[in-house]
Amino acid sequence: MPSNPSQYIGKGLLLPFVMVTSLFALWGFANAVTDPMVQAFKKVLELSNTEASWVQMAFYGGYFCMALPAALFVRKYSYKTGILIGLALYATGALLFYPATHFGAFWFFCLALYILTFGLAFLETTANPYILSMGPKATATQRLNLAQSFNPLGLLLGLWVAQNIVLERLQSDDIQDYQFLETSQKLAIKSADLMTISDPYVGLGLLVLFLFLLFSLLKMPRLQTVETTALKSVALGLMKNKKFTLGVLGQMFYVGAQIMCWTYIYLYAEALNIDNVEAANYQFIALILFLVGRWLSTFLLRFISPPKLLLMFSGLAILCSLLTIGMYSIEGLYALVGLSFCMSLMFPTIYGIALESLSAEATKIGAALLVMAIVGGALLPTLQAQIIDWGGSGVDDLVLMGVPEVNLSFVLPLGCFIYIASYAYIVQKRNP
Secondary structure (H helix, E strand, O other): OOOOHHHOOOOOOHHHHHHHHHHHHHHHHHHHHHOOHHHHHHHHOOOOHHHHOHHHHHHHHHHHHHHHHHHHHHHHOOHHHHHHHHHHHHHHHHHOHHHHHHHOOHHHHHHHHHHHHHHHHHHHHHHHHHHHOOOOHHHHHHHHHHHHOOHHHHHHHHHHHHHHHHHHHOOHHHOOOHHHOOHHHHHHHHHHHHHHHHHHHHHHHHHHHHHHHHHHHOOOOOOOOOOOOOHHHHHHHHHOOHHHHHHHHHHHHHHHHHHHHHHOHHHHHHHOOOOHHHHHHHHHHHHHHHHHHHHHHHHHOOOOOHHHHHHHHHHHHHHHHHHHHHOOOHHHHHHHHHHHHHHOOHHHHHHHHHHOOOOHHHHHHHHHHHHHHHHHHHHHHHHHHHHHOOOOOOOOOOEEOOEEHHHHOOHHHHHHHHHHHHHHHHHHHHOO
16 A cells, blocks of 8 residues: 555645545434434424434435436536535535424425435535545545444534434423423424424524535635536446446445444333433444444555455454344443444445446446435335335334334344355455
């Protein structure tokens, strides 16, 4: 591996690298602060697990709908323009939480999240390939892992805000028989709690507007070539590339597994009679492990090939998933927390492997398809919620093979990790 820092980050690109890397923390914050909102909306608006899962459907569905348009836009214009549009959409969606609070309808909040993730789709479609292009191809995956290492910092901050500014202040969570209150009492509590939920998003929207101003003033190199290949030809070439197409599917399964493990850690804890505030502490530990795993994997990639390291981490994830499913105890929760360490390197490593050896033009479209694969975070958690709802709106209404339905629902993440391990094995076998 190269020892000269300039062989990791191109000459004169340090400041743009730092600024673009800050975006990884920014969308990490949005991810982490939104996961606990599934439980918050479920309680405040009296939703079923499946209905509440529409928070994730809206959030990650926005990625699917906007990633390809974002890539086509960036293909025609520039990375900087893509970042500015992403920040503008991000701020708009976040600020829409204020009128949504006064409107009081669940669909309005989902719409705000949907628009917010239009912005995230622009940012991820732009930032990931931009980081890959900021230096030699030989260190591209390691460079992306380094940038992605700052994503958990945003995740930790987002979870802290969710726990201390939202979950601990929800009045509806402190009332045992909230659903049986008189209409006037319930409306007052609902209004106060929805305002509590919206506060972090409004503050986030204002911060993103400030970043929009900074990026608009920053000089950023284009690092782009003139597009000469027809879009249809690029797309057909990508579809024939098995390492890429299998990687897109792997990314969809990874994101789905990540969101399932982080969102339903609260329901898993509920089955063990652990309340939401305490459950957030376990998620906080999970995100610390995620951060440690990101930094450790970035270091290990200096000595171990990306496919081999991905295979090792996914194998460990399979083991933790089996323990999560089979242990109806606090040890099962520990295994679920440990999954975050296993998942830490998966997104940037799958991303880097899938785009490896592609042309500059194919990389832009390929990056969009990999971001579209984030739709796994919309689809798979909804399927898991339906499994949890099999016996009723609770988390342990139905017990099979000695474990409740919430435990059994983690068979979905298990399947995802088995696929990722298979993908890593196939790539490793072809490129030992």
